[in-house]
Amino acid sequence: MLSPSTVPLLLSFAAAAVTGAAAFLALRRFSREETVASLRQDVRDAVLLLREPPTVLVTGFRAHGKSSFINTACRALAAEAGPMLLRAETSPPVTHSATFDRCVIRAAVAGGGSEDEKEEGEATCAQVALVDAPALPEPGQLTRADVEEALSGVPPPECVALVLRCGGPAKDRHAAVKKLADVTTAIRQRGLQFVVVLTHKKRIKSMRKAEELRREIAFRARTDCVYLIENYTAGNMLNIRRPWATKNNLETHYTVLMIVRQCVEFAKLRRSHSIGQTENGDLIGIEYSWDVGIESGQGTSMGASGDGVEDYV
Numbered sequence: 001m002l003s004p005s006t007v008p009l010l011l012s013f014a015a016a017a018v019t020g021a022a023a024f025l026a027l028r029r030f031s032r033e034e035t036v037a038s039l040r041q042d043v044r045d046a047v048l049l050l051r052e053p054p055t056v057l058v059t060g061f062r063a064h065g066k067s068s069f070i071n072t073a074c075r076a077l078a079a080e081a082g083p084m085l086l087r088a089e090t091s092p093p094v095t096h097s098a099t100f101d102r103c104v105i106r107a108a109v110a111g112g113g114s115e116d117e118k119e120e121g122e123a124t125c126a127q128v129a130l131v132d133a134p135a136l137p138e139p140g141q142l143t144r145a146d147v148e149e150a151l152s153g154v155p156p157p158e159c160v161a162l163v164l165r166c167g168g169p170a171k172d173r174h175a176a177v178k179k180l181a182d183v184t185t186a187i188r189q190r191g192l193q194f195v196v197v198l199t200h201k202k203r204i205k206s207m208r209k210a211e212e213l214r215r216e217i218a219f220r221a222r223t224d225c226v227y228l229i230e231n232y233t234a235g236n237m238l239n240i241r242r243p244w245a246t247k248n249n250l251e252t253h254y255t256v257l258m259i260v261r262q263c264v265e266f267a268k269l270r271r272s273h274s275i276g277q278t279e280n281g282d283l284i285g286i287e288y289s290w291d292v293g294i295e296s297g298q299g300t301s302m303g304a305s306g307d308g309v310e311d312y313v
């Protein structure tokens with residue numbers, strides 16, 4: 001039984017513990033915000049080193065979150081807060097692609113966290129060109145020619161972000177994953193590097209499941225550049241307390257900035273392989289030594305025999 005004199009002592013211990021935990025959480029949040037700001041600054045520095053904005057093609061199957069990924073990237077790159085601004089049109093899954101035409105969204109990259117960096121950011125314009133493209137045909141009908149067509153549009157991509165939904169019906173997901181090896185082979189044969197973006201991360205129930213999925217996709221696509229992300233969506237705007245405000249999520253911010261950083265690096269690498277300079281500093285293209293071209297067989301259904309997947313499992 002506690003004596004009455006110990007109660008105030010216990011209460012002050014409890015208060016101290018709560019204050020300590022709150023301070024620890026605030027410190028941790030502050031340091032995560034600092035990390036995001038410094039990553040954004042790193043993206044900005046890398047973009048400014050390239051003389052022209054890098055061009056990233058965002059492609060994938062219908063309603064897997066391509067346009068939402070672009071909106072998410074724009075928000076994180078511009079360090080926006082408050083209402084979610086939609087640069088690319090999104091819609092709930094329907095029978096046809098919500099994105100009809102290829103369009104280029106120029107995402108501005110803000111400076112880091114400090115006032116000096118922000119002022120400098122406003123003065124020098126750093127941009128990343130994100131190409132929002134109509135969806136690839138459904139996995140069952142996808143041909144090599146379809147992937148070729150997606151890759152050969154204007155402006156020519158320097159890197160590809162291949163968007164795949166984690167959640168959704170298992171049958172659809174399985175069909176999309178089955179085609180992954182073929183799609184990524186076609187991208188590689190075009191001399192392009194790519195990242196795989198797995199959207200709807202919250203649908204994955206546990207960290208273990210998320211890691212298993214990441215490994216499986218990495219294995220099939222033969223790349224380590226696989227990222228899981230929960231996009232910001234129009235649905236996030238329905239905040240009862242503050243209507244139309246979308247709360248920023250540090251994990252989403254960090255992931256999308258990491259993806260863009262990787263794409264910038266791939267674009268830089270591609271330019272160093274493909275671009276020469278004339279005497280007056282103009283850029284000229286030269287052939288890629290590692291672009292082996294697409295094999296014949298255009299119009300044939302990719303992996304129709306079911307191969308191209310089993311090869312990797």
Ligand SMILES: Nc1nc2c(ncn2[C@@H]2O[C@H](COP(=O)(O)OP(=O)(O)OP(=O)(O)O)[C@@H](O)[C@H]2O)c(=O)[nH]1
Nearest residue numbers: 063064065066067068090091097098099200231233
């Ligand atoms: N919960 C959740 N919903 C998402 C995510 N990404 C996209 N969505 C939702 O999925 C639906 C389709 O998203 P879009 O961004 O329009 O997909 P898309 O790939 O551009 O679609 P098309 O242009 O029609 O091929 C929308 O209702 C989005 O709000 C995500 O990471 N999490």
Ligand SMILES: [Mg+2]
Nearest residue numbers: 066067098099
């Ligand atoms: Mg779209």
